[in-house]
Amino acid sequence: MSAYLTGLIVILCLNIIIAYSVFLPAAAGQLNLGAAGFMIIGAYMDAYLNSADDGLGLPMLLSVPAAALFTALIGFLVSFPILRTRGIYMILATFAFAEIVAGIVLNLEVVGGASGFPVSSHAELEDLLPVTIGVILFGFYLISTRFGLAMRSIHDDESVAILFGVNTRLIQVGAFTIGAFLGGLAGALYGHQFDYIEVQNWGILFSIFVLLYVLIGGTQTPWGPLIGALFFTFVPEMLRTFGEATGWELIGELRFAVFGAIIVGMMVLRPEGIMTRTFLELLFRKVPRRSPQNPPNNMEGV
């Protein structure tokens, strides 16, 4: 596999994990623009735990889950104030959370401050791939449980869900916390792939893109974040390749403008995302059994 393709798949895997992190609260009706915040916490916590010189020198197998769990704890704690907000205000609150995290880490000299922090251990794509597959399977599993059913019910109609005995607060906090865990996981894994982390990697644009993976992919099914991450990782690269292959340099150079136009088109054509329940049903619908044919001796005109 070429280094280019390997690099692309590494980015795809990380994008998929962070997409599920934002998808889980979104499936329960909460838009999270704080993906960057979780990513930063996970990456820095892991790098600190892993670093032999400046930190505790834990092996990756311990530092990655510990960093993800720590991010989940932070997610759990901030979910209480954040979940008091709704809609556009929740977007603002999660955005503010990410900015606060970035601001704090930028001023933490113990992890290098603004100049970034080196990550001691390196991991290969072969290490990242099984984790990514595990996250995808976990997403499908969680949505298929009664917990997932309650999440989707809250997304559709919170007040009716309450009347059917759904503990909406518990479900929302749960979804947000699990999402934070996956965000921390993505951050920790990022560090071991690129060997160097800096807060500037994860600004508002990053959070917007991750939220777009989920919204363009679709929040109704666990296919959504997967399709969204694939779409956002590959389409700009395909535009570049297309531009080079055809000699239409404009498409290659303006690929992000073309990509932006494609996003606008998707929002117009598929406002509920690429993968909706109805679309899935269309793809996988069992062919209805034909009604018994007329016996051959009954053919007309013979």
Place this chain on the structure above:
Amino acid sequence: MSAVLTLSSITKSFGGLAVIDDVSFAIEQGSRSALIGPNGAGKTTIFNLLSGIYEVDSGRMLLDGADITDVPARDRINFGMSRSFQNIRLMPHLSTVENVMLGQHHLATSFKDIFYPLGLRPKNKWAEQARAALSEAGLDTYSGQVVSELPYGVQKRIEVVRALMSDPKLLLLDEPAAGLNAVESSELQALLEKVSTSGTTLLVVEHDMNFVRNLCQHVVVLNFGCKIFEGTPEEVGKDPQVLEAYLGGDTSNAA
């Protein structure tokens, strides 16, 4: 017969406007009762007070002997009451079976019940129970479809099935026949009669008086938040106060 639901002196105001003013009535165990009245009489408000969407200002509500006045909305389903809604409030992005499974939610209490992969293993007891209930209501052909694409009359009946999944003592139905054609309406009536035979008490808000006459034995009439009549469907059309509420006062006797 004992009362399954007792309202005593329920009052509810929004701002300075008394929407429900000192209303008391009782619903007999196993009965089929209707709550009727002109638009704005407070019928849906009574349902919202019963299900806990609003809190009462004063008065008490007893459900099968238990005082539910201060019970939070989320817990009331555990006391044996569930409801349908005036405007369909199914979860549009869930399939029919998933919507009905939401009706079982409060029965799933253990860790295993909450984290069992219902969707990945469709032959589980919860989904089977939901499909059986749908099939009993004559809706088995729709079980996998997303509800937002189904006909209105079918969605109305799915709402009733969802509300029945908790095996309620009292089923509140807010205009179940509104918007249904004659065939759908009689199908719904057959379903509700079957439900009633199995012992569930029905309390129906409905404008279709034919539907009420055919289904219910007991009628409570509200007007401007006050109870103006309580009796059988036959008597209700003869009561002068009810006639005045619906048709206006008798102007020929005016001074």
